[in-house]
Every structure is written in C-alpha cells, then in structure tokens.
Amino acid sequence: MSSPTIVIGAGVVGAATAYALTARGERVLLVEQHERGHHHGSSHGATRIFRQGYADAEYVALTTRALELWEALEAAGDTTLIDRTGAVDHGRVEVVDAIAAALTDAGIPHETLTPDEAAARWPGIAFEGHVLTHATAGRIHSAEAIELFLTLAERTGLADLRFDTRVTRVEDHGDAVTVTLTAADGGTEAVRTASVVAAVGSWAPTLIGDLLAERGARLPAIRVTQEQPAHFPSHLPDEAWPSFVHWADGDDVYGLLTPGEGVKVGFHGTGPVVDPDHRDFTPVPAEAARLQAYVERFVPGVDASKPTFISCLYDNSPDEDFVIDRRGPITVATGFSGHGFKFAPLLGDMIADLATGGAPHPRFSL
Known part of the structure; x- marks a missing residue:
C-alpha cells in the first residue's frame, strides 16, 4: 500500500x-x-x-x-x-469604488449608499466616504x-x-x-x-x-505578526450587525458580530512581529488604546470601554x-x-x- x-x-x-x-x-x-x-x-x-x-x-x-x-x-x-448577514465596505473612495467595479464585472449584486443611508440601516456603525453593501457575504x-x-x-x-x-x-x-x-x-x-x-x-x-x-x-x-482584535459588548440585537470593513485613512479595520461574545473589531495586519513559538498573547497597551478610541468613534453600537482582547497570528506575505x-x-x-x-x-x-x-x-x- x-x-x-x-x-x-x-x-x-x-x-x-x-x-x-x-x-x-x-x-x-x-x-x-x-x-x-x-x-x-x-x-x-x-x-x-x-x-x-x-x-x-x-x-x-x-x-x-x-x-x-x-x-x-x-x-x-x-x-x-x-x-x-451581508457585508458593508466604507471609507476611501478609490478603494470602495474599485470593489464596486469588480463586483459589477463579476455580476455580483451590490448596493451603494450614502453614509447617512447606511447609518439609518445599521445604527451600530458610523460611516464615512463611499459605502457599498453586498448580500452574499456574512x-x-x-x-x-x-x-x-x-x-x-x-x-x-x-x-x-x-x-x-x-x-x-x-x-x-x-x-x-x-x-x-x-x-x-x-x-x-x-x-x-x-x-x-x-x-x-x-x-x-x-x-x-x-x-x-x-x-x-x-x-x-x-512576516509573522501577533494581532490583537477585541470583542466589545453590543447595545443592539444580533440582527443589527453586518460584517464590515472600513478602508480608513490610517489602518484598515474589520468587524463582525460573534454571537454571545460581542462585536469583534480589529486593525488589519498592524501587530508586532513575533516568533510563533514564543509570544506573550498580551495586547500592546498603546495599540489597545488606539483600537478603543477607534471603536468609540466609529462603532457607536458597542461599549468601547469594555473590550475583551483576542490574540492571533497573521502569516503575512x-x-x-x-x-x-x-x-x-x-x-x-x-x-x-x-x-x-x-x-x-x-x-x-x-x-x-x-x-x-x-x-x-x-x-x-x-
């Protein structure tokens, strides 16, 4: 054999x-x-x-x-x-518009909204720039x-x-x-x-x-990095939360609800470089504070003062x-x-x- x-x-x-x-x-x-x-x-x-x-x-x-x-x-x-749940992209115009064009070319249904229209639909999130949603996501x-x-x-x-x-x-x-x-x-x-x-x-x-x-x-x-997203307790029902990506002027941000744990929010690929066999699993205090400040501003549907931090690895090419x-x-x-x-x-x-x-x-x- x-x-x-x-x-x-x-x-x-x-x-x-x-x-x-x-x-x-x-x-x-x-x-x-x-x-x-x-x-x-x-x-x-x-x-x-x-x-x-x-x-x-x-x-x-x-x-x-x-x-x-x-x-x-x-x-x-x-x-x-x-x-x-659907997903929402918002933020930098050139990125969101390029995503919309790619979805159009692929024949994937999607919708563009103003920030005010998006905020009325998803009051847990504050939007800026262009806003795009597609329903096949979740x-x-x-x-x-x-x-x-x-x-x-x-x-x-x-x-x-x-x-x-x-x-x-x-x-x-x-x-x-x-x-x-x-x-x-x-x-x-x-x-x-x-x-x-x-x-x-x-x-x-x-x-x-x-x-x-x-x-x-x-x-x-x-490049191996230790990322530190966090769950934040939500004020809203579970149905209020799509998955979301904010193409921000600084670091890009992602988020989604984890039922029973809160809304997970994190910066994309900004953590410190680590050895995967020797890491401390603890958040960098300044980055933790920066994430909470972001959430306070852009995710009003959660309590930014009560994060539960998570530690995970990115293997970045x-x-x-x-x-x-x-x-x-x-x-x-x-x-x-x-x-x-x-x-x-x-x-x-x-x-x-x-x-x-x-x-x-x-x-x-x-």
Whole structure:
C-alpha cells in the first residue's frame, strides 16, 4: 500500500486539505503540534468574515468558487456554516469604488449608499466616504467549520489524525521525505512519504524554508505578526450587525458580530512581529488604546470601554497573496495574510490537487 500524504497543521487550511484529500480517496496522516481546536495559530475563534468585496477580479472569482464549496460542505455536514448577514465596505473612495467595479464585472449584486443611508440601516456603525453593501457575504462559524472538515475526513476511514504531536525533522530524499514525529510523551516515529503538505502558516519559514531553498525555491519573506482584535459588548440585537470593513485613512479595520461574545473589531495586519513559538498573547497597551478610541468613534453600537482582547497570528506575505506551491514531494501553504479563512474549502481543493500531482495556481506559485 502506498504511503499516506502527511498533512502538517490542523488549522483551517490543513483541515480542509485533509478533507479534500480523503474525498479523493487518498490516505492522510494529519499531524498537529497542539491540541485539537487550539488557540495558538491563525484559525481559532468562533467567527470569521466571508465577503466577496475585493478590488481584484481574480480574488472575486475565487470567492465565488469558495462560496459554492462552502455550500457543498454545509450540505455534507447538514449544517449552516455561513450566516448571510451581508457585508458593508466604507471609507476611501478609490478603494470602495474599485470593489464596486469588480463586483459589477463579476455580476455580483451590490448596493451603494450614502453614509447617512447606511447609518439609518445599521445604527451600530458610523460611516464615512463611499459605502457599498453586498448580500452574499456574512459570518462563518469558523470553529465549527474546522471541526466539520476534520470530522468528515475521519468518517472516510482514510484519515489518521494526531494532535499534540510535533514535527521535529523533515529529511529530503529527492523523491520522498522522512518526517520525524514526536508525541507529547516523548515517543518518536519516522514516517516516509512521497507527499507532505506543510499547511503550517506562520511556521512555514522555520519548518521547510531551508528544504525549499535547497530545491531552488525560496519562500517570500513571511512576516509573522501577533494581532490583537477585541470583542466589545453590543447595545443592539444580533440582527443589527453586518460584517464590515472600513478602508480608513490610517489602518484598515474589520468587524463582525460573534454571537454571545460581542462585536469583534480589529486593525488589519498592524501587530508586532513575533516568533510563533514564543509570544506573550498580551495586547500592546498603546495599540489597545488606539483600537478603543477607534471603536468609540466609529462603532457607536458597542461599549468601547469594555473590550475583551483576542490574540492571533497573521502569516503575512509581502503582497498579501497566498503562497501555495510544490517542489518534489513538498507542498507548502502559507502567506494567508489575515484574509485566507473565507477561501478554506477552495484552498483545501487547490492544495489537494497539488499534492496529488496537479499544477499550482500561477498567482500563488513560488
């Protein structure tokens, strides 16, 4: 029997890849250094934004494909994973108008509003500049989505899922690799495979950067940052909250309701650079104060004085494009730059294609 594909990382990308591979009839060994559903990476938490509001036509097209796959996943799991709350973009005219043009070109229905019209519809948010809304967007049940990917992969009988198991060495043999696994109890196992997927986000440079370089394919400079959004208690009913992005004159801001926790608001990609294995999970005080000041001004539907801060990692590529490619037996997935979750089922399909001999997406290749 052929060796399984080893997928390293059980965040949303690794989980989606394991599901996509098993759906093709492939055996998978999924290895995760932390516990199931852990909070140490980029995927944890109850909610993420699904939106089609990109100014880039290629990303808009990818959101359409991803949405079809989210709906297929919902059907497979007999559950709802995206609440169609709609999404609102507002702020810098050139950005919002470019998003509107891209949605028009893609045939995605949307509506433009004045700030006053938007404030009347969504009184929890203060708007500026141009305002755009589209109804296909919403809120992903992110923790449930990851668990569903894992559960569906397990149900095939083709997936061996191992948590609290670190990859301590990857040895390249040319047409295969040997992956050394170290369990929490200190036990080790060496597994040889013709295909390994490093869906490890922020850990990609240290885990496989050198292996790829030896094959003449350098990773771009992946900048790992610790982001610090926060949940704020809402004065309004849950139905009052769309997902939203503010293309502000300073740093861009995103927000959405997490039911039962509050309205999550954060600056996009502004956190300090960190080592993913050595981080303190605590907010930078000046940035915390800056976020509260922003919320006080632009999100009047919440109590800005009572934040509950969250800590998560961004694996930022220089141009915020994803990095998904293969060299020999090694497939890498990183550089999701804080906007990858919405594409998860599509990313799983793309990576599974690569890992089984398919061609990389030209835009995301090394």
